[in-house]
Amino acid sequence: MDVSEIIIAGDTPGVVWRLPVFRFEGASAEAPRIYIQAALHANELPGTALLHFLLDRLRQADRDGAILGGITIVPQANPIGSAQAHFGELQGRFDLGSRTNFNRDFPLISLEDRDCLLEQPDLYSAADRLKRHLLHMALGADLVLDLHCDDEGLQYAYIDEAFWPDAADLAAALDMQAVLLSDGESSAFEEAVAHAWKHGREGERRTTLPGRLSVSVELRGTRDVYPELARKDAEGVFRFLVGRGIVAAPKAGLQAFAGKAVPLDNIEMIRAPEAGAILFHRDIGDNVKAGDLLATILARPGAPEGTIEIRAPQDGLVVTRVSTRFARRRSDLMKIACAEPSRAARKPGTLEA
Numbered sequence: 001m002d003v004s005e006i007i008i009a010g011d012t013p014g015v016v017w018r019l020p021v022f023r024f025e026g027a028s029a030e031a032p033r034i035y036i037q038a039a040l041h042a043n044e045l046p047g048t049a050l051l052h053f054l055l056d057r058l059r060q061a062d063r064d065g066a067i068l069g070g071i072t073i074v075p076q077a078n079p080i081g082s083a084q085a086h087f088g089e090l091q092g093r094f095d096l097g098s099r100t101n102f103n104r105d106f107p108l109i110s111l112e113d114r115d116c117l118l119e120q121p122d123l124y125s126a127a128d129r130l131k132r133h134l135l136h137m138a139l140g141a142d143l144v145l146d147l148h149c150d151d152e153g154l155q156y157a158y159i160d161e162a163f164w165p166d167a168a169d170l171a172a173a174l175d176m177q178a179v180l181l182s183d184g185e186s187s188a189f190e191e192a193v194a195h196a197w198k199h200g201r202e203g204e205r206r207t208t209l210p211g212r213l214s215v216s217v218e219l220r221g222t223r224d225v226y227p228e229l230a231r232k233d234a235e236g237v238f239r240f241l242v243g244r245g246i247v248a249a250p251k252a253g254l255q256a257f258a259g260k261a262v263p264l265d266n267i268e269m270i271r272a273p274e275a276g277a278i279l280f281h282r283d284i285g286d287n288v289k290a291g292d293l294l295a296t297i298l299a300r301p302g303a304p305e306g307t308i309e310i311r312a313p314q315d316g317l318v319v320t321r322v323s324t325r326f327a328r329r330r331s332d333l334m335k336i337a338c339a340e341p342s343r344a345a346r347k348p349g350t351l352e353a
Helices: 046-063 111-118 126-138 168-173 189-198 227-243
Strands: 002-009 016-024 034-038 071-074 143-150 155-160 178-182 213-221 260-263 267-271 276-280 293-298 307-311 316-321 332-337
Touching: 002 126, 016 046, 016 126, 034 046, 034 126, 046 071, 046 143, 046 213, 046 227, 071 126, 111 126, 111 189, 126 189, 143 189, 155 168, 155 189, 168 213, 168 227, 178 316, 189 213, 213 227, 293 332
Parallel strands: 034 071, 034 143, 143 213, 155 178, 178 260
Antiparallel strands: 002 016, 016 071, 155 213, 267 332, 276 293, 293 307, 316 332
C-alpha cells in the first residue's frame, strides 16, 4: 500500500490543504480498477468510517497477495469543507467562499481531456482545484464509488440508468433498500465521471458503458456513524470488490437486490407549503398509501385551524426525511419512491441543491 498527499494551495496566504490518498497496486492488468472516496460533503461521515474499516481489510489482503485490481481510496475527500465551522456546526455541503455545493460544478469533459484537468492550476480556486484532482483520480479507474449520506435516510444510491441493472450487485452487497435511477444531467461528481466515459472523445456519445460504474452511495443518515454499521458496510464493499474480481477471496453468496429501483421522475419530493414546526407521522422505511398523513405543519401554533396537513400524493416508500423540526416555506421534508411518475414538474439533474 502506498500513502501519498495531494497538496492544494489555499486562496489566502499561509493556507495549504492536504488530501491523503491510499493506493494498492493490483497484480493483474486484466482486473478492474476502482476509486472510492468519502466525505465530499465534509459533514457526511458514514463513508469515512466505512473506509477506515475497509482499509484494514485491504491491508490484510495486500499482505496475502490478494489485490488483483488497482484500488485508490480517499477517506476524507474535502479538507476545505472540513475546516468550515459556523457557530460550532460543521458546514461541509457548500463552499462558504463561493456558495457552491461541493458536489456540483465538476468539469464536464471528454475522457481524452483527462490530463488537462491538472494544467494551469493557478487559474482555479482551491475548491475547483480540489474537484479537478478528485475527478482526475476517478477517471483513471473503471469503477467509482462516491460515498455520501442523507439527513435521515435508508441505505440507497443514485445510479445513472446507463449502469443499471449491472450495478445490482453493489446494491445487494450493501443491502440497499432503494436505487434512484438518475438521468446523468448534472455536474455532480459521479455524473461528471460518467459524462467523461460517455464522451471518450469530443463529439462521441455512448449510451452503454460495459465494465464501468460510477455511483453516489447514500449510507443512511448523517448521525448513522457507528462502528457496527461501518464494519457492516465495509464488509459489503469488500464483497463487491471480490465479486468484481478486484480482490481474490472466496465469493460469498449474495441475495438478489430486492429493493425499489425507480427513475428520478418517480420521486415525490414532499415540501412544506408554509413555515412552521414539523410533526412527522411517518418514518423512513414506511410504505405509504395515497392520502396517508405524512406530516403536520404548525403554521400558527395555538390558533384555530393553524395546522396544515401534508398527505402522500401516491403510494410509495419513504426513502428520506429531514432531521430538523422546523420548516421554511417550500423546504424539503421527505423523498418518497413511487411506482408511477410524480405529477410535479422536475428539472433534469439532481433532486436537491
